[in-house]
Amino acid sequence: MKLSLYPAAGIVAGLTASATLTLATAPSADMTVQLQAPDGNAALPASVKIPAGATSAAVTVTGVRAGVEDVTAVPGDPGYETAFARVQVAGAALLKLVAISGDHQLPVASGALPDPIVVRLTDANNLAYAGARIVATPSAGGSVATAAAITDAHGQAAFRWTPGPATASQLQLALDGLPAVSLTLTSGSAAPVVTAVVNAASFAGGVAAGGLQTVTGVNFAGGQTATAGYPWPTALGGVQVLLNGAAVPVFYVSDTQINFYVPPDAPQGTGVLTVVTPSGTQATAAVNVTPFEPGIFSGAVLHAGTAISAVTTPVTAGDYIEIYCTGLGLTHAVGGLQETVIAPVVFIGAVPVTPVYSGLTPGLAGLYQVDVQVPAGVAPGIESLLMSVSGAHSNQISIAVQ
Structure with a gap:
């Protein structure tokens, strides 16, 4: 005998779902099963x-x-085995709505968007939650065919949305009774759209706690460009970046790019990043926050103590170089500096090198400095340089060796 909620895997606190008891062979008489x-x-x-x-x-x-x-x-009937099942009951803190399809459509001349909006109620473990009521609220002038929908056995709900006449329209979806579990979808030529969330140094996908990040897309800043000095504000030019609903520091905004800082205590795991534009419209993207996502900035490998690039001016064995990067994880205070808890391994060519210093650049957040000595045995010419920490690898930079 088996007991399962499949294809759903969890229940929202306060709601109900259907489980199924199944037998390999049918009983010859009615059988009562006690549930505990x-x-x-x-x-x-x-x-x-x-x-x-x-x-x-x-x-x-x-x-x-x-x-x-x-x-x-x-x-x-003792001829059947006892069944066991583990059921996840989730509150608002664990749940999230994610878009499956239909976001960022361009409106037609009249009527509903060509494709339905399909969303899924899930959690950090990607479990599906059935039987939940999702409420839809369109922006001014818009409408939906049904104001609410119940998630199916796969945790999904669908809506037919007719956007309003504005060049940027929004549809707010929220779990009924738990408005913190919400998702904003957009439509229109001026609607903000997130295309990627990447490491600010390597431009590889991924988000690291304590790291500098870049979000790319369109229609973020209302046509303006703005920068901020450190300490960075949580709003710049009317633009905000929210990570799981909490505003994070921002230091550059434009219509197509935002640079921001992820605090080191940001919750790790899957989450939602939201860009809020000066007009209040929003664009969201699913992200996964990890402890490490090393990235080396282009042109940021220097001869130690100078502004001379090791990319254009060769280094020799015994020279010290400084590598400026991000995504190296937690730090702790050592002699007035913030050193990384786990030091990366730097590879120059195929030669691994242990840093003499690995930590935050003094006076800045998110920007790390790694100092290494060029070892003997590195072949002259253009050599690759990269770093690795706890199985996470950086992008590769080329340096000149003589």
């Missing part, structure tokens, strides 16, 4: 009957409070 949920995080009926000749029965499961419930199903 001892932790109190989910509620089930005390028992369910599987009729003679049937191989399954539906069970209603109600989420009581956030947590994990270990459910036991004990068959009345």
Whole structure:
């Protein structure tokens, strides 16, 4: 005997979902199955009957409070095995709405957008949550065919949206009763769109706690460009970047690019990044925050103590070089400096080198400095330089060696 919520895998606290008891062989007589949920995080009926000749029965499961419930199903016939299942009951802090399809469509002359808006209610573990009511609120002049939809067994809900006449229209979707679980979708020629969230040094995909990041797209800043000195503000030129709803420091904005800093205590794992434009319109993107995402800035490998590039002016064995980068993770205070908790390994050609210093550049957040001595045995000519920390690798930079 098996007990499963499949294809859903969790329940929202306060809502119900359907589980299924299945048997490999049908009982010859009606069989009662006792259901036990001892932790109190989910509620089930005390028992369910599987009729003679049937191989399954539906069970209603109600989420009581956030947590994990270990459910036991004990068959009345000892010829069948006891079934066990673990049910995730999620509160608002664990849940998120993600767009599956239909975002960023261009409106037609009249009527609804060509494709439906499809969203999914899920969590950091990518579990699906069925039976949740999603409420839709269009911006001025817009409408939806149905103001609310219930997530199906895959956690998905669909809406037909007719945007308003503005060049940038929005559709706000939120979990009924839990408005913090929300998603904003956009449509129109002036609507902001996020195309990528990348490491500000390497432009590789990924987000690191404590790192400098870049978000690219269109229609971010209302045609303006602005920069800020350190310490960086959380709003620049009317533009904000939110990570899981919390504003993060921003130091450059334009219509197509924003540079920002992720605090080192940012929650790791999957999350949502939101760009808020000066007009209040929003664009979102799913991100995954990791502890390390090393990236070396272009042209930022220098002869130590100088502004001379090691890319254009050759180094020799025994020289010290400074590598300016981001995404090296947590730091701690050592002798007045903030050194990385885990030092990267630097590779010059195929030769691994241990840094003599790895930490934040004094007086700045997110910008790391790694100092190494060029080892003997590196072949003369143009050599590659990259770094690795805890299995995460940086982009490759070329330096000149003589």
